[in-house]
Amino acid sequence: MRCTLPLLLCCSLAACSTSTPDEQPEAHASTSASQLLAPSLRRLSVAELSAAASSLVGTDVDLASALPADARQHDFSRSLTQSVDSLTLKQLVAATRDVAERLEPTSPTLPACARDALADDQACQAQLITSLATEAFRRAPNEGELSSLRAIFETGAAGASFRDGAVLVVRALLGSPELLYETALGSSTVGARLSLGDDELASQLSWLIGGAPPDAELRRAASEGELHSGRERRRQALRLLQNPAARSLYRRFVEEWLGLTRLRSLAKASSVAPDFAELREPMLHETETVIDDAFVSTGGALQQLFAGSYSIVPSELSNLYGIAATGAEQRVSLGKLGRVGLLQQASFLATFAHEDESAPVLRGKAVLERLLCRQLPKPGELGIELVLPPPNPAATTRERFALHAREPRCAACHDPLDGVGFTFENFDAVGRLRSSEAGKPVDTTGHLLLDGQDLPLRDSAELSLALAGSQELAECAARQVVRFAAGLDATAVEDDFVRATRSLAEPERDSIIGLFLAFVEGDWFAWRARP
Amino acid sequence: MTLRSPRIDRRTVLTALGAGAILDMLPSEVRPLSAQTAGARYFVGVYMPHGMAREYWLPHEGFDIGYDGCSLAPFADANALGKSYADQLLVLEGLDLTAGIEGATSGHDGSRVILTGSAQSGQNASIDQFLAIERGLGQDTPLASLVLGVGNSAPDLGQCISYAKGGVALPKLVDPSQTFDQAFARLVVGNDPVALAKLERERKLGKSLLDYWRDDLGRLKARAPQNERDKLEQHESALRELEKSLGSKLDGCTPPPTPDASGFPRLASYGGGEPYFDTVTNLQIDLLAQALSCGITRVATLFLADLSRTHLDPALPDDVHIDVAHRYTSGGRAGGGNPQSWQQLARQNHYTSTKLARLVQRLDQLGILDQTVLIALSDMGDPSRHTSRQVPALLAGGWGGRLRGGRHVDLGSAGTPNNRLLVSVQQAFGVESESFGEAKDPAVVTGSLEL
Numbered sequence: 001m002r003c004t005l006p007l008l009l010c011c012s013l014a015a016c017s018t019s020t021p022d023e024q025p026e027a028h029a030s031t032s033a034s035q036l037l038a039p040s041l042r043r044l045s046v047a048e049l050s051a052a053a054s055s056l057v058g059t060d061v062d063l064a065s066a067l068p069a070d071a072r073q074h075d076f077s078r079s080l081t082q083s084v085d086s087l088t089l090k091q092l093v094a095a096t097r098d099v100a101e102r103l104e105p106t107s108p109t110l111p112a113c114a115r116d117a118l119a120d121d122q123a124c125q126a127q128l129i130t131s132l133a134t135e136a137f138r139r140a141p142n143e144g145e146l147s148s149l150r151a152i153f154e155t156g157a158a159g160a161s162f163r164d165g166a167v168l169v170v171r172a173l174l175g176s177p178e179l180l181y182e183t184a185l186g187s188s189t190v191g192a193r194l195s196l197g198d199d200e201l202a203s204q205l206s207w208l209i210g211g212a213p214p215d216a217e218l219r220r221a222a223s224e225g226e227l228h229s230g231r232e233r234r235r236q237a238l239r240l241l242q243n244p245a246a247r248s249l250y251r252r253f254v255e256e257w258l259g260l261t262r263l264r265s266l267a268k269a270s271s272v273a274p275d276f277a278e279l280r281e282p283m284l285h286e287t288e289t290v291i292d293d294a295f296v297s298t299g300g301a302l303q304q305l306f307a308g309s310y311s312i313v314p315s316e317l318s319n320l321y322g323i324a325a326t327g328a329e330q331r332v333s334l335g336k337l338g339r340v341g342l343l344q345q346a347s348f349l350a351t352f353a354h355e356d357e358s359a360p361v362l363r364g365k366a367v368l369e370r371l372l373c374r375q376l377p378k379p380g381e382l383g384i385e386l387v388l389p390p391p392n393p394a395a396t397t398r399e400r401f402a403l404h405a406r407e408p409r410c411a412a413c414h415d416p417l418d419g420v421g422f423t424f425e426n427f428d429a430v431g432r433l434r435s436s437e438a439g440k441p442v443d444t445t446g447h448l449l450l451d452g453q454d455l456p457l458r459d460s461a462e463l464s465l466a467l468a469g470s471q472e473l474a475e476c477a478a479r480q481v482v483r484f485a486a487g488l489d490a491t492a493v494e495d496d497f498v499r500a501t502r503s504l505a506e507p508e509r510d511s512i513i514g515l516f517l518a519f520v521e522g523d524w525f526a527w528r529a530r531p
Numbered sequence: 532m533t534l535r536s537p538r539i540d541r542r543t544v545l546t547a548l549g550a551g552a553i554l555d556m557l558p559s560e561v562r563p564l565s566a567q568t569a570g571a572r573y574f575v576g577v578y579m580p581h582g583m584a585r586e587y588w589l590p591h592e593g594f595d596i597g598y599d600g601c602s603l604a605p606f607a608d609a610n611a612l613g614k615s616y617a618d619q620l621l622v623l624e625g626l627d628l629t630a631g632i633e634g635a636t637s638g639h640d641g642s643r644v645i646l647t648g649s650a651q652s653g654q655n656a657s658i659d660q661f662l663a664i665e666r667g668l669g670q671d672t673p674l675a676s677l678v679l680g681v682g683n684s685a686p687d688l689g690q691c692i693s694y695a696k697g698g699v700a701l702p703k704l705v706d707p708s709q710t711f712d713q714a715f716a717r718l719v720v721g722n723d724p725v726a727l728a729k730l731e732r733e734r735k736l737g738k739s740l741l742d743y744w745r746d747d748l749g750r751l752k753a754r755a756p757q758n759e760r761d762k763l764e765q766h767e768s769a770l771r772e773l774e775k776s777l778g779s780k781l782d783g784c785t786p787p788p789t790p791d792a793s794g795f796p797r798l799a800s801y802g803g804g805e806p807y808f809d810t811v812t813n814l815q816i817d818l819l820a821q822a823l824s825c826g827i828t829r830v831a832t833l834f835l836a837d838l839s840r841t842h843l844d845p846a847l848p849d850d851v852h853i854d855v856a857h858r859y860t861s862g863g864r865a866g867g868g869n870p871q872s873w874q875q876l877a878r879q880n881h882y883t884s885t886k887l888a889r890l891v892q893r894l895d896q897l898g899i900l901d902q903t904v905l906i907a908l909s910d911m912g913d914p915s916r917h918t919s920r921q922v923p924a925l926l927a928g929g930w931g932g933r934l935r936g937g938r939h940v941d942l943g944s945a946g947t948p949n950n951r952l953l954v955s956v957q958q959a960f961g962v963e964s965e966s967f968g969e970a971k972d973p974a975v976v977t978g979s980l981e982l
Contacts, residue, residue: 038756038758039756039759040756040758040759041751041755041759041762041763043762068684068686068702068703069684069685069686069702070686071686071699071700072687081699083695083697083699083762083765083766084762084765084766084769085695085699085701085702085765085769086674086675086676086768086769086772086773087678087701087702087704087713088702088769089766089769089770089772089773090713090769090772090773090776091709093740093773094712148743148746148747149743151739151743152739152740152743155735155736155739156736156739168736168739168740171736171740172740172743172744175740175744176743176744176747177744177747177748177751177763177766178747178751181751183751183754185754185755185756265683265685267839267840269849269850269853269854270849270850354853355839355850355852355853356850356853377635378635531756531757531758
């Protein structure tokens with residue numbers, strides 16, 4: 001297999017395993033039902049629906065502007081909260097009608113006979129229906145399904161053309177619950193556990209790793225029962241990772257994990273950045289470039305993501321970063337900019353800031369909750385009403401937020417929050433470096449309890465370096481992989497997976513792709529708890 | 532106004548415990564609300580951004596809302612509206628979004644609580660969807676409900692007031708062209724034989740597709756675990772809605788003109804500021820009122836997103852969120868604060884009132900105001916403190932004879948859960964339950980307001 005991941009990692013990943021892989025469903029019983037996910041139905045995200053439609057009609061389809069935005073969990077668009085409400089269905093039906101009506105008889109997803117078939121060409125009709133249904137359902141259709149689709153075809157073709165029949169079949173499939181939901185319902189029971197079926201395994205694997213419906217090779221592996229083997233799932237996952245769609249999915253995981261997709265709908269006060277609307281996309285582009293780079297060179301190593309020493313800065317950001325504009329992207333040593341890793345990029349700093357000022361609480365919260373998976377109570381849960389520090393042009397943000405330390409009820413949570421958040425105080429609301437605020441020098445010192453040690457921190461660069469090498473970040477990344485895969489919080493499964501990752505080899509444990517591979521290889525992926 | 536003493540019955544306790552599934556098994560003695568001929572017929576829920584400056588939104592003695600600076604003055608502006616609607620307005624002071632405060636869903640997240648009476652973890656539908664779907668108010672209209680917004684289409688926490696059973700936020704239509712398409716486009720046919728033939732074929736194909744999808748969904752439902760049933764029932768409901776829209780036509784109602792999209796060439800979401808906020812809001816309001824009066828739906832909600840950078844009032848700073856709402860300094864009922872900050876927020880609130888007054892006027896002109904239950908709430912009382920206590924609430928319409936306007940009702944400083952308003956709303960439609968929403972303490976979700 002050709003491997004576009006770094007050779008060392010690729011070989012290492014191919015050989016690793018987290019736990020005894022389940023060669024046969026009935027032979028495996030290492031994970032108890034309480035550590036498995038519940039059976040579920042997940043409505044595909046808008047991006048996934050676009051991918052499904054693209055693969056069905058053989059041309060690029062983007063439904064993002066036609067459908068309501070995704071309902072998210074932890075910012076992840078893979079979410080069990082996605083549903084088919086009335087508006088979504090109507091807009092989906094309208095959008096997919098337009099997609100289907102653009103179907104060309106020469107589409108690569110239609111059989112060759114469709115080019116000049118007449119409306120009553122039964123043989124070509126059968127070929128076409130089987131081919132499209134297989135693509136749409138991510139599995140071979142059964143006779144009942146084929147029969148229903150024949151009726152659809154005939155309704156569409158009656159008094160019209162073969163193509164009209166095909167168009168109606170495509171419309172039926174694009175609105176079909178079989179296509180809209182990814183199922184994890186299981187096909188056989190072993191004690192209190194349910195084994196996912198062959199087709200479900202293929203579908204789950206393909207959407208989770210490849211960001212697309214299963215391809216022919218995956219369907220073959222499924223039909224031969226190979227995907228019940230953890231090693232085979234890993235092998236297939238490594239194969240899927242060679243596709244560009246897999247890189248997009250991995251990028252989406254990192255961006256959604258960090259909450260950066262929020263940036264697109266944020267604004268900043270004109271006094272801080274009058275041109276902010278023009279900076280948002282370049283900020284995300286910079287981050288995506290670095291994330292992509294990390295995929296290619298290290299499989300998304302946490303060290304590279306969070307303690308990376310360079311960036312590719314778009315020309316639009318040169319002013320913000322204080323570098324000479326060249327009119328093109330520049331590879332820049334972050335050390336020269338006084339920055340390190342993703343947390344000191346403008347995208348993160350601007351996302352977690354207020355409109356007109358930095359936000360130590362938001363930045364601290366982002367690090368503690370997103371990167372270290374710590375659960376912080378909301379003030380309301382503690383009976384504390386949120387009171388924002390009053391504006392005071394003569395005081396620094398840090399001085400104003402020092403109120404937290406004086407109020408004992410607030411201090412319990414805010415000491416760790418602000419201890420992290422204050423380390424970013426040398427960056428303003430858009431991530432621009434600053435050395436003073438309100439005429440006073442900024443104070444970026446803080447502290448963080450990490451891996452059992454209370455670390456004094458000089459600034460957020462030191463914070464990034466400490467995080468990147470920490471066990472807690474690696475374990476939180478593992479937890480986030482489970483949330484992304486499961487589409488919801490799944491504490492027991494997360495705990496079990498985190499425990500398992502402790503025995504992984506370092507390149508695998510400390511990289512995003514390594515964690516995904518470990519997850520798909522294990523029982524958490526292939527089994528469900530019987531309801 | 533007096534508060535009815537809570538009567539805690541089995542249903543109440545089960546609701547408070549979040550036992551929606553058990554409730555479903557209880558025999559229902561209520562006919563679909565669509566079949567009822569008396570009482571309220573239409574529901575409209577509106578989210579107002581930024582709270583309201585209490586110093587300028589409360590009426591003065593004699594229900595005077597025309598005093599200098601009053602943010603409710605637009606309701607009494609007979610020059611703009613043709614007549615004063617002050618007597619159609621009930622100003623309700625003293626509501627808390629209690630379930631949200633107790634369930635960590637307050638401040639910017641508080642809109643989640645306005646129509647659900649539940650925190651983020653709640654599983655019940657919002658009152659609009661409860662009436663439309665669970666109680667059948669939308670059963671025989673082409674659309675069960677219209678969920679509209681201005682400025683932000685994302686179904687995110689803090690950006691929605693309509694929730695389906697199961698607790699999932701419903702997406703909003705923020706583009707007036709799409710609102711028109713959903714509500715009217717398929718119903719406006721004309722006499723062009725080619726268009727009629729095309730429509731007839733589309734209906735035939737649509738029915739065939741619906742049968743196919745329904746069978747497919749039925750097979751999936753048979754295999755689905757209990758915990759995923761709400762999701763599939765929502766899908767079934769969506770298919771019913773789709774079916775209704777296929778066979779619907781307008782009877783005795785002139786549809787509004789197609790919105791002129793050149794008036795809003797670009798739509799943007801919250802942070803960037805909706806550049807055509809006023810145009811879009813007016814169109815959404817007019818389409819909403821027309822949809823109700825034409826019998827397209829009986830239930831609608833409207834979410835007016837943050838007004839920052841909408842440049843609606845040259846006397847206000849660009850960034851209304853930060854420079855007005857965050858700078859509001861008030862001592863609340865105790866008095867005190869910064870009067871200049873009150874005036875600034877009141878100016879912004881005044882704008883929101885012009886839009887609500889427009890909605891009331893349109894409903895009146897279309898002859899359905901008396902049968903309409905209109906409630907408009909904000910997620911915060913004091914927006915600079917981000918508190919969901921003492922949130923402003925405006926009630927309008929006749930509520931089918933249950934609401935007497937021209938009054939200011941103060942529920943007191945202790946804070947009355949907004950659930951009681953929602954109970955009163957459902958009772959205006961003939962749902963004789965004494966509870967609505969979910970909370971750990973049954974007292975939060977129980978009881979009504981006598982209006």
